[in-house]
Amino acid sequence: MTDYAVVNPADNQKVREFEAHTDDQIRQMLDRAHAAQQAWRETPMRERAETMAALASLYRSRSRDLASTQAREMGKPLSQGMAEMELVASIYDYYAENAESFTKPEEYQASTGGTASVELQPTGTILGIMPWNYPHYQVARLAAPNLMLGNTILLKHAAMVPESAQVQEDLMREAGFPEGVYQNVFASNEQISDIVIPSPVIHGVSVTGSERAGKSVAATAGANLKKVVLELGGSDAFIVLDDKDIDRVAKEAVFARVSNNGQACTNSKRFIVVEEAYDAFVEAFARRVSEIELGDPQDEGFFLGPLVTTSQRDELAEQLKDAVDKGAKVEAGGTVPDRDGAWIEATVLTGVTPDMRAYSEELFGPIGVVYKVPDANAAIELANDSAFGLGGIVFGSDVEHATEVARQIETGMVYVNGQAETAPDLPFGGVKRSGVGRELGPWGMREFANTKLVHTPKA
Numbered sequence: 001m002t003d004y005a006v007v008n009p010a011d012n013q014k015v016r017e018f019e020a021h022t023d024d025q026i027r028q029m030l031d032r033a034h035a036a037q038q039a040w041r042e043t044p045m046r047e048r049a050e051t052m053a054a055l056a057s058l059y060r061s062r063s064r065d066l067a068s069t070q071a072r073e074m075g076k077p078l079s080q081g082m083a084e085m086e087l088v089a090s091i092y093d094y095y096a097e098n099a100e101s102f103t104k105p106e107e108y109q110a111s112t113g114g115t116a117s118v119e120l121q122p123t124g125t126i127l128g129i130m131p132w133n134y135p136h137y138q139v140a141r142l143a144a145p146n147l148m149l150g151n152t153i154l155l156k157h158a159a160m161v162p163e164s165a166q167v168q169e170d171l172m173r174e175a176g177f178p179e180g181v182y183q184n185v186f187a188s189n190e191q192i193s194d195i196v197i198p199s200p201v202i203h204g205v206s207v208t209g210s211e212r213a214g215k216s217v218a219a220t221a222g223a224n225l226k227k228v229v230l231e232l233g234g235s236d237a238f239i240v241l242d243d244k245d246i247d248r249v250a251k252e253a254v255f256a257r258v259s260n261n262g263q264a265c266t267n268s269k270r271f272i273v274v275e276e277a278y279d280a281f282v283e284a285f286a287r288r289v290s291e292i293e294l295g296d297p298q299d300e301g302f303f304l305g306p307l308v309t310t311s312q313r314d315e316l317a318e319q320l321k322d323a324v325d326k327g328a329k330v331e332a333g334g335t336v337p338d339r340d341g342a343w344i345e346a347t348v349l350t351g352v353t354p355d356m357r358a359y360s361e362e363l364f365g366p367i368g369v370v371y372k373v374p375d376a377n378a379a380i381e382l383a384n385d386s387a388f389g390l391g392g393i394v395f396g397s398d399v400e401h402a403t404e405v406a407r408q409i410e411t412g413m414v415y416v417n418g419q420a421e422t423a424p425d426l427p428f429g430g431v432k433r434s435g436v437g438r439e440l441g442p443w444g445m446r447e448f449a450n451t452k453l454v455h456t457p458k459a
Helices: 023-040 045-061 063-074 078-102 137-149 162-175 189-196 211-223 246-262 275-290 310-325 376-384 399-407
Strands: 004-008 013-018 106-109 115-122 125-129 152-156 182-184 202-208 227-231 236-240 268-274 329-332 347-350 367-373 392-395 449-456
Touching: 004 063, 004 162, 013 162, 023 125, 023 152, 023 182, 023 189, 045 063, 045 078, 045 137, 045 162, 063 078, 063 162, 078 137, 115 137, 125 137, 125 189, 137 152, 137 202, 152 162, 152 189, 162 182, 189 211, 202 211, 211 227, 236 246, 236 376, 246 268, 246 275, 246 367, 246 392, 268 275, 268 376, 275 329, 275 347, 275 367, 310 347, 310 367, 367 376, 376 399, 392 399
Parallel strands: 125 152, 125 202, 152 182, 202 227, 236 268, 236 392, 268 367, 347 367
Antiparallel strands: 004 013, 106 115, 115 449, 329 347
């Protein structure tokens, strides 16, 4: 069985364990989800919205406690965790305020001469499989639109964040969501593939996580004719087109690489810099990275905490060692501290070549790789030389040119002269091996909806 336990990555001490659910308990959850959905779909949209708004208020009032739990479970610095809770609250508010307009029937005169109405209707229970790096935000992206639509949610969270997983069901119930509408399940991968996905109760599966996990779940879902949304890995490019205001650009680069301890699929991981700006950027970027101190994630004064587990740290350290052994240069950081916990310094690498793991693999931690290219066309070519296509950032003093470059990057999202921000109304998702489907905005309400035609003949 999967070990659902809280192990503090700051000192590698086990804090608490949670008992996994049995096969019979999971089947009972499926039955409850189905029964709850039959009533929930008939609940007036106004009542659903009031309940969701109450949930948003709970998130704001409990922000610090929820962020502290995250810090203990996966090492996210407290201030960043509190920012996550505000984002979560804004997502729940957004759908409470907009779901009715998003689901308004679209009527038009059909070519047959009759009247056509296209309606978004709920489909049933949706299975969510979520990662540890944004324990609440990832869930909100799925839960908010689908609960407002009238679907119910069965949520399998990552084994490393069971407290955050359970508290979300508790908050749902406290806000007023009926029993069975949202349930947290402590299940093994085998129980998910053998019991949950094949169940006729489940009408869709949403996965945020690794490419490996996405492939496995998608294969099972496909065999059972269940729709999937996959939000997977990324190796996002951060392109620098000129040497204007390079210190500010380097400051933005540090946040883009190191926020959330460098453990976000949308962190910038490849810094692609035109030749004229390369030396100045490397100097400024490395200087700023070298100033970052490792610190207690419960202390609001620190920006970088430990990675989620020592195994995650060890994998990143192996990728770093492989690059250095093959000739890459460490411009800043590069050390694994000799201390308990999953610590690694923020690091800047140059001289990375295609024979190194760091060139093609996602570096899921605070290591940034800087590449020199002759011009914008070469930057575009290198940015697109990746199996992933999630997000990207382009900085340039000529906004029109930077925007044109951004449009040529093969990703689901790209940002010009700013961070890869997320917001309730901005669609989130990628292409290539970064996944399929979109979350947030009106697009998030369509993925697991029945887009139903009602046709009335000409009188």
